[in-house]
Amino acid sequence: MSVTKKNVAVLGLGAMGTALADALLAAGHRVTVWNRTAARADGPVERGARRANTAAEAVAAAEVVIVCILDYADVGALLADRAGGEVLQGRAVVNLTNGSPEEARSMAERVSALGGAYLDGGIMAVPEMIGRPEALVLYSGERAAFEAYRGVLDGFARSVYLGADAGLAPLNDLALLSGMYGMFGGFAHAAALVRSAGGPVAEFTTGLLVPWLQAMCGGLPAMAAEIDSGDYGATGSSLGMQVAHDSIGALSRAQGVSDELFAPVFALMERRVAGGHGDEGFAGVVEELMRAR
Structure with missing residues (x-):
């Protein structure tokens, strides 16, 4: 099924932001990129993205704005100050920055007050997984925005919409990570026990632990x-x-x-x-x- 090509801005070009921009380019979207350290845009630009000199310029060129930076405090400053709040009017903001449910709800109110539609996202993948079938991104916020731009979002990963409460994506993101770290902690303890007796941890893991955990799951x-x-x-x-x-x-x-x-x-x-x-x-x-x- 063909996907309608969109004008998309990516704000933030760390490892994950760059992977998102590359996935959008691969899907044929018209991508404008911006990063506070301008040199980080060089790679995506070489691969077909348009470079914006300011965040406001990137937002103005887009229908949907993907934000992937360090934390929510920076997102607020970026959208309201650097981009200029009026630029968000009629645009969808998809915030893929890590944060808490309360931060997501506050950001949703802020973007809505500026005339934009807001989606919060939890990326359940590392940058190398973006664009591959096993990648998953959780979304919450305005359903109309999710439905309108799902074709864009599905280019990153399998998209799962959790509900209108913008805090649901970060809550489920952190819940999934909690389960993951619990598993990792159990593995670390098991590995330490095997190692304490001089046993081969790799053999124990592949031959015994993984099949056992799969059965328990x-x-x-x-x-x-x-x-x-x-x-x-x-x-x-x-x-x-x-x-x-x-x-x-x-x-x-x-x-x-x-x-x-x-x-x-x-x-x-x-x-x-x-x-x-x-x-x-x-x-x-x-x-x-x-x-x-």
């Missing part, structure tokens, strides 16, 4: 359903049984491996059991996390 949808329903009846190993012995912590200490990655998880499980929920499955631990609200 199959149980996540059922756990998610328990969390949504609030019914945590154990279908396998109960929490009471799981915390009867701190076997992982004991082994870690015996092997001279720190248990600081695993200990907080075990403490949450113990607290849930102490509260009278030892017959539940692991998903009930979510309730202990929610108590911090």
Whole structure:
């Protein structure tokens, strides 16, 4: 299916911004680029982009403005001060800068007040993945803008729209990263245990750990359903049984491996059991996390 070519501005040409500009060029869009350090525009310009001397010039040349810079404070200054607020009238701003849900909501109000449509985005990819099928970008904000420019956005990655609340994209972005770092933390602890005994970590990972984790991931949808329903009846190993012995912590200490990655998880499980929920499955631990609200 052919995509209607658009006039697109890319503000910010770090590694990710450059990858976004290149993907737009590859899709045949008319791309104008701007970066505070002008030399960073050289590569995209050589590949067919138009160089803007100011942010305002880049915005004026575009229907949709992609922003990918360091933080939201800089985005606000860039759009309202450098670009000049009046330039945003009738344009869509797609902010792919990392931030918090509250920052996204505040930016949505600011762009709307300046006459623009706002989408916030969470890029679930590294620059090398942009334009490839495995890349994913989450969006939230004005649905009309998402639908109007989805053909542009799909050139980066698979586009997923989460809702009108601009804060949904950064919230889900950080939730996904939380799951990723939890997995990485578990891997690091497992690798340290294997290494402490002189074992080959690569062989353990490919032969044992990855297949095991893939099997365990199959149980996540059922756990998610328990969390949504609030019914945590154990279908396998109960929490009471799981915390009867701190076997992982004991082994870690015996092997001279720190248990600081695993200990907080075990403490949450113990607290849930102490509260009278030892017959539940692991998903009930979510309730202990929610108590911090």
